[in-house]
Amino acid sequence: IRPRLVLGIDTSCDDTGVGVVELAPDGSVRVRSNRIWSQTVHAQYGGVMPELASREHVERIAQIAAEALDEAGHTLGDLDAVAATSGPGLVGALLVGLMYGKGVAQALDVPFYAAHHLEGHIFAAASEAELRAPYLALVVSGGHTHLFDVPRSGEYVLVGATKDDAAGEAFDKVARLAGLGYPGGPAISEAATRGDPDAVAFKVPLQGQKGFDFSFSGLKTAALLAHRAGAAPEDLAASFQQMAVRTLVNTTLRAAEATGRATVVVSGGVAANAALRAAFQATGLRVVFPGRGLNTDNGAMIALAGAAALHEGRAASSLSEGAVAYAP
Ligand code: KG4
């Protein structure tokens, strides 16, 4: 039997992402393509302009989808299912990918799956290893710092989240105040290789908490004070990164001990961080990270979530499924 083919679409923010995934009869998956159009029009405004993002998605979506299929060696008619992000994200932007995906699915008479953006981030790791529940999933991006317990496939229990800034947002803000440029994550990571991680003392966030929440605003404020006091940008980067990594890893480790989970998926833009990966690998837990190019927002991760739904025989979503700005 030939593998089934799933198209995945993510237009939740300012990237038009379309990917193609192959689903073998035994449930194993292979990412065949992952095309991304990153919008640049927003740079001049210093932030994402929702209306402009929607318009650019409309202009690009068909082309990016064609490129993704082409790279995978397929055409639209080969698809067995289509998945698109329905939220959370910018509603106008989400609607573009959602409507394109529904249209393709309806025209081909194949199942359509509305996907949760965070479930997509988690399933990005399925490119590297089979995700078999139970496991913990830490999603760390520019917009999210969420720790989920996944007791059964498709069931997500939020056990912790940031009380203020997202982890990636903190990397971006500290990089900006230290004059290290944008995006902050890679800039901090690079500068940190030349700095002393013990040069600037940071207080452990939420020290002594019983729960599994995160906080980054205190680190950001401490970084600003250290910068004003003359700390070198490299030392600031190394010290901040060390504490950010420590709080992410230690809290997740405590949650793993409390829930008895032995596997943890770490995904989202910040999961590309080398120091974070090394620290997680040293925990003794089985740690799964997304493959190359699958950490940041993309369409292949949505195709992977759709492939899991298809493999499990989940009912297709309604074609009247709406877009949601904030999803639980
Ligand atoms: O997942 P993503 O592309 O977008 C959101 O959905 O938010 O994540 C982007 C975030 C940015 O804040 C960026 O600074 C951070 O991921 N990031 C990193 C690294 N690469 C990207 N943070 C730390 N270290 C990195 N190497």
Ligand code: ZN
């Ligand atoms: Zn994301």
